Amino acid sequence: MDLGLTPEQIKSRKRFSDFVDEYIAPVADQNDRDEETPVELIKKLGEQGFLGAFIPEEYGGKGMDMVTAGLLCEEIGRGSASLLSLLTINGMVSQAILKWGTRAQKEHWLPGLATAEKVAAFGVTEPDIGSDAKSVETTAELSGNSYILNGRKKWISYGQVADLFLILAQCDGKPTTFLIERDTPGFSTTPITGLLGFRSAMLAEVQIEGCRVPEENLVGRPGFGFSHVTNVALDHGRYCVGWGCLGLAEACLQASLSYTSERKQFGTNLRGHQLIQEMIADMITNIKATRLLCYHAAYLKETGDPGMIMETSIMKYFASRMVNKIANDAVQIHGAHGCGSEYSVQRYLRDAKIMEIIEGSNQMQQIIIAKSGYMNFRLEKRKK
Amino acid sequence: MTNDEIKERIKAFICQFIQNVDIPDDEDLFASGLVNSLFAMQLVLHIEKEFQLKVANDDLDYENFKSINAITDFIGQKDLNSETK
Incomplete structure (x- = not known):
């Protein structure tokens, strides 16, 4: 069993890390305060091919292996959880198109999404619908060779800036997914500000009022929009979020190691206090445990193993809980400094909380993980 | 691969998810509420890995996945198509 990275993966990680240190980490706090991601930064991600990490080369992407793409999510997550969500949602839409789109849809959309020429957003959640996603209230009605969509x-x-939206709607009561372009008449977005975390992820509320969408923009088939299309996207989202939590946790650890090496209390550096050491030790151990779960999920994804859905869910669940504990401890270690704007740890803590909610809340993960446990228990009993 | 072999493999997979091991071959898995929505994608991944097939947009027909018999016929047909290509 070899859990080490290949020389190519190590080289890629260094490239990602250098990029994050130069272009993302130095501006992340300011972007958080401005509640904005500069367009130039999105373009830079595109130029590097980062938004095409999971898109095959034949469609203009980088076709990275699952570990390398995971390392990219980790590094971006270390710099900015908000920016990670751009990579996540762009990837979610790309993967949905890649798996269930027509050849024409793949050829038309994927090259632009791979290079940030187009930015995608994922539209499932509604004002009154969250975890019960298959019950969305947005509707789609067939009219000639188009569908008319209505809803919110x-x-x-990234709803404020996205060019393309993958929207889940009910078509004759069947969950169905459509691609809608921003410039479609009847389509508009309203910025959402003042969020707890992901403040520079440019969230929006989307109004869809009588939007006419050509039938060639239907992704998959009517009735398969949730079970197949949305679930492919959510599985991908959880994968990116899990790795991103790892990066965010690493940022918390590095900040804590640095601060405790310099700050003195009671005549000695904080690092000399055993209660501080306990928190540092737990951070290191939990980060290592999360990394193993990430590698395992990567291996299953790489091999197309059906077990990848459950293992990705477990990895995201563990990683998001882990990073909340770590970010909480990082702020605790920094004391009053950790609550102020001079240090990034307060942003890390706010962003960590969001990780427990997005791409399937942790309560939804708990339900499916527990069910899976009972299923395996039953199987083992049957074997005996 | 014969239809019987395909069916046995599919049954073995589905039995992991459903308590009742004696599911009739023509029982509608989804309408009966025996499986959840995650199962749909797990089934797709299983078909792709176990039978080395690609399930794509054109295959998204409820009739292909609704029962053990339907899944068996679907795989048999896909297998046949890939052999004749």
């Missing part, structure tokens, strides 16, 4: 979506990451 809320909490849509």
